[in-house]
Amino acid sequence: MSPILTQFQRTRFAASSLAMAKGDSRNEVLASLAELIRVNMAKILKENQQDVARIATDHPMRDRLLLTQERLGALADSVISVMQLPDPAGQVLSKKTLPNGLELSKITVPLGVVGVIFESRPNVTIDVAALCIRSGNAVVLRGGSDAFHTNTILVQMIHRALEKHGFSTDLVYLMPTDRAHVTTLLTAVKFIDVIIPRGSEALIQRVRKESLVPTIETGAGVCHTYVAASAELSMAVNIVVNAKVSRPSVCNSLDTIVLHQSIAAEFLRLVAVPLQNYSVKIYADNVAFETLAQVSYPFLERATESDFGREFLDFACSIKVVRDLPEALAHITNYSSRHSEAIVSSDEIEAKFFLSTVDAAAVYWNASTRFTDGGEFGLGAEIGISTQKLHARGPFALEKLVTEKWIGIGQGQIR
Amino acid sequence: MSPILTQFQRTRFAASSLAMAKGDSRNEVLASLAELIRVNMAKILKENQQDVARIATDHPMRDRLLLTQERLGALADSVISVMQLPDPAGQVLSKKTLPNGLELSKITVPLGVVGVIFESRPNVTIDVAALCIRSGNAVVLRGGSDAFHTNTILVQMIHRALEKHGFSTDLVYLMPTDRAHVTTLLTAVKFIDVIIPRGSEALIQRVRKESLVPTIETGAGVCHTYVAASAELSMAVNIVVNAKVSRPSVCNSLDTIVLHQSIAAEFLRLVAVPLQNYSVKIYADNVAFETLAQVSYPFLERATESDFGREFLDFACSIKVVRDLPEALAHITNYSSRHSEAIVSSDEIEAKFFLSTVDAAAVYWNASTRFTDGGEFGLGAEIGISTQKLHARGPFALEKLVTEKWIGIGQGQIR
Incomplete structure (x- = not known):
């Protein structure tokens, strides 16, 4: 031996x-x-x-x-x-x-x-x-x-x-x-x-x-936050910004913002300011690109297919605008690493449907994905986050x- | 695709x-x-x-x-x-x-x-x-x-x-x-x-x-039953025979009998009769071989190293005679597939030490290893026995x- x-x-x-x-x-x-x-x-x-x-x-x-x-x-x-x-x-x-x-x-x-x-x-x-x-x-x-x-x-x-x-x-x-x-x-x-x-x-x-x-x-976290049509937009901005910038190098940080088309333009104009302060690079789909270009967002690129399902671990994220909840769910199912996913919504039925449908270790309604952590959950130190x-x-x-x-x-x- | x-x-x-x-x-x-x-x-x-x-x-x-x-x-x-x-x-x-x-x-x-x-x-x-x-x-x-x-x-x-x-x-x-x-x-x-x-x-x-x-x-079960010095021998014979012959093709059936030296000869003379009735082939270590040869056990072979840790899935088993409990535990640790293990003993301290020391999915004191089964445990049908x-x-x-x-x-x- x-x-x-x-x-x-x-x-x-x-x-x-x-x-x-x-x-x-x-x-x-x-x-x-x-x-x-x-x-x-x-x-x-x-x-x-x-x-x-x-x-x-x-x-x-x-x-x-x-x-x-x-x-x-x-x-x-x-x-x-x-x-x-x-x-x-x-x-x-x-x-x-x-x-x-x-x-x-x-x-x-x-x-x-x-x-x-x-x-x-x-x-x-x-x-x-x-x-x-x-x-x-x-x-x-x-x-x-x-x-x-x-x-x-x-x-x-x-x-x-x-x-x-x-x-x-x-x-x-x-x-x-x-x-x-x-x-x-x-x-x-x-x-x-x-x-x-x-x-x-x-x-x-x-x-x-x-x-x-x-x-x-353990580890790999490709985390989405879906901002629904009914979302309170100031709350959505807080959650998205926190999930992205509070510690981008960790697995529970945000990678992709998924936006309902009806609030996409307004939300993007609001979120652009704080994200710009942190020099967050944005890989935007065509719809989001138009809006962000209009407000002259400085760190903007067109998203390619490989920017979805990508774990950035840095001050960067991708944005996807969807027609409705089913399209949001399909996108998340397709690209999620099943770590942490969130919805911002004021509609309880929609939110509960999201919570029960999304297949991930942790799912959140009106909260940041950054909470997925042994210490935060009251479990003490952790060996890792199992996906x-x-x-x-x-x-x-x-x-x-x-x-x-x-x-x-x-x-x-x-x- | x-x-x-x-x-x-x-x-x-x-x-x-x-x-x-x-x-x-x-x-x-x-x-x-x-x-x-x-x-x-x-x-x-x-x-x-x-x-x-x-x-x-x-x-x-x-x-x-x-x-x-x-x-x-x-x-x-x-x-x-x-x-x-x-x-x-x-x-x-x-x-x-x-x-x-x-x-x-x-x-x-x-x-x-x-x-x-x-x-x-x-x-x-x-x-x-x-x-x-x-x-x-x-x-x-x-x-x-x-x-x-x-x-x-x-x-x-x-x-x-x-x-x-x-x-x-x-x-x-x-x-x-x-x-x-x-x-x-x-x-x-x-x-x-x-x-x-x-x-x-x-x-x-x-x-x-x-x-x-x-x-x-799931599956592979190399199961031992240790008959201790204090064992009630008639109970030990019942348990060993049941564990071996009631359904030899399944994973919780007995593969190796481990015997304390002080009761080995007497136990073997008792168990030889029912095992012979079922034509159970015995691969015996040197000590057990002597005793079984004396009673002219008909289906007898000398055990080789490969007969320990072997899952027989048939009317066959191996026998190992040990000096004491530590040697029995060492043998089981070395050859067990960690499925089901048993001790037959009248000594509570010894039995509890066995139960806590042996690393297996199921450990028994004075009972047959054949009980490891979803139905027997009241859990209903099972997909398999996880080892x-x-x-x-x-x-x-x-x-x-x-x-x-x-x-x-x-x-x-x-x-």
């Missing part, structure tokens, strides 16, 4: 010790981890600088990678907040006695070993490890090579916290960053129970294609880091 | 009509289906004969494929029993108002389009279609070519039942049986929400390797044919 597989086996073995440890002792590990992060800030920042220094000053990755005293403080706080969430394992989901006397219960148990593949954000290392330790899971982390020094020192802190409370450091394993080892992880069905890719569409596609281990897909339908949909947070187990207690029952 | 993909798209489109239809009208379809099966028995049996006639008389597949009046009656009954189960969709899982006034609820909704790949049992066609219709899902069925005529007439009945109540026949699509089309199904991420393979290990491996659509693995940890574990029945959807209702909230 390769050294990596041998380590996976050790992690699998260690997982049962954590699963059986009481929630209190797992929380003691987290308390120590938060303290270690605070006490060792200077040391962590020094390692982080080694990574950051290799990135060009104007590259967006630099900010994603950068840790500061403030960010480390927030990271320690988030570890403490995970401690305060209820233990998702050990819940009795059902309990009954079958006619033959067999006592049958279904309980939640930790998943086992969780594999997470992520790119440059080093906070993922701490967030994911904290969530896994809290829920009794072991974790294999495969971070990006750009964050190598940062991830290494952070995992050192995690190992020291585990050791302090008598747990094996095998519970949290940071893999080497060679690309070839990703395949080892994706095919280790015997040792890894679930793999969660966090990052670019290319990463998710690779995992989907190669993984033999069950996977939770698939099995197991977890939407924020994949602590409560979903468990599976079920059926337990039958008999007195000799046979079938 | 290929004709198959075009049909998938129609099925995807039809799915929303079924999801929104009230549970009552979906149940009317099922009532009509049960009636159509009863009324058209002669016609169905004639088509079934065309399939059965092509199989050699002594081939076990012949019995799996064969329909009789009695079996069709039971099939119609099972459709009626699915009607009586509660609708798994439309359940409110959580509901709260966030501090900003956003009303957030999480509800269950149908999965959408379920793909099922199965082999020769024609009852799967009706069971799966009934479960999907009941829960508001559309379904793509890919049955084995051996059951082609039978599946075709059964899907005709389903289509007549759908049409009678104004539903699109696109909701249940029976694919052509060409092997190449399986790949089309496994890669149709845009149209299929989940794929469930039912059948041989080879089929499951292929699906695991090729599928880009999320999958629920993975995501979404569904153990019987994958009606209640799991749903996903979640977050619905946020606001008055203009932004983040």
Whole structure:
């Protein structure tokens, strides 16, 4: 067996010790981890600088990678907040006695070993490890090579916290960053129970294609907001602008504005001002293009087919004008990545039809798609936003880091 | 787009009509289906004969494929029993108002389009279609070519039942049986929400390797029963014999008997008689071999490494004698397919340790592994027994044919 597989086996073995440890002792590990992060800030920042220094000053990755005293403080706080969430394992989901006397219960148990593949954000290392330790899971982390020094020192802190409370450091394993080892992880069905890719569409596609281990897909969000004929336009402007500009680099930000033809011109004139302030580039269909050209919108292009269903992750969006609700729904069905979708409308029947028809992890009526987030939903830190339908949909947070187990207690029952 | 993909798209489109239809009208379809099966028995049996006639008389597949009046009656009954189960969709899982006034609820909704790949049992066609219709899902069925005529007439009945109540026949699509089309199904991420393979290990491996659509693995069961030192031996004999012989061709039947050394010889002498009556072939480790040779057990072979972790699906099993509970647990961890595992013991502490340590969909104390079954568990008909940890574990029945959807209702909230 390769050294990596041998380590996976050790992690699998260690997982049962954590699963059986009481929630209190797992929380003691987290308390120590938060303290270690605070006490060792200077040391962590020094390692982080080694990574950051290799990135060009104007590259967006630099900010994603950068840790500061403030960010480390927030990271320690988030570890403490995970401690305060209820233990998702050990819940009795059902309990009954079958006619033959067999006592049958279904309980939640930790998943086992969780594999997470992520790119440059080093906070993922701490967030994911904290969530896994809290829920009794072991974790294999495969971070990006750009964050190598940062991830290494952070995992050192995690190992020291585990050791302090008598747990094996095998519970949290940071893999080497060679690309070839990703395949080892994706095919280790015997040792890894679930793999969660966090990052670019290319990463998710690779995992989907190669993984033999069950996977939770997270990430890609092509999010629409439909402004209906009955919409209160000032509210629609607020929602659309917020959904686009409050944090364009994240998956729940707006990508396409869908407009009912009857309010399109008026809405566009209103929304043009704030969007222009944020230099939002607009890829407009022909109808919207005319109106925006009339008001001399400066960052305007004609949309091509590829601008619909496109995740912009930047100060940019596309606009589609539709005849009616059915056309809006057809457009969304066709281009949505089933992450977050919204309608702005004053018509309850129309809005409820939209909410029940649109197939997405989260659907909103008169609210911004930016709310799709574990923290906002009151679930605590999340491992990602699941855009698939099995197991977890939407924020994949602590409560979903468990599976079920059926337990039958008999007195000799046979079938 | 290929004709198959075009049909998938129609099925995807039809799915929303079924999801929104009230549970009552979906149940009317099922009532009509049960009636159509009863009324058209002669016609169905004639088509079934065309399939059965092509199989050699002594081939076990012949019995799996064969329909009789009695079996069709039971099939119609099972459709009626699915009607009586509660609708798994439309359940409110959580509901709260966030501090900003956003009303957030999480509800269950149908999965959408379920793909099922199965082999020769024609009852799967009706069971799966009934479960999907009941829960508001559309379904793509890919049955084995051996059951082609039978599946075709059964899907005709389903289509007549759908049409009678104004539903699109696109909701249940029976694919052509060409092997190449399986790949089309496994890669149709845009149209299929989940794929469930039912059948041989080879089929499951292929699906695991090729599928880009999320999958629920079902089937392979390598099941152990550990007879502990404190076991009541007559109970242990009953349980072991039942687990092995009551239906050896199914996934929850026993494959390996694990014996504590202190009771091994006595237990083997007791169990040899009934196992011999059923001509059960035993692949025994060295210790067990000695004892069974002494009592001249007639169907005896020395176990090789490959006889552990082997799913026999026949009147055959392997036997492993262990020093103590830890060795038993290590053996089971190493060879189990995490389906169903049992301990026979009179020691509560030992039994509870076993129940919490063994990682399987179902674990039993003093009961037969044969109980792992949707019907036995009171869940109704099942699509299969899931041996993975995501979404569904153990019987994958009606209640799991749903996903979640977050619905946020606001008055203009932004983040």
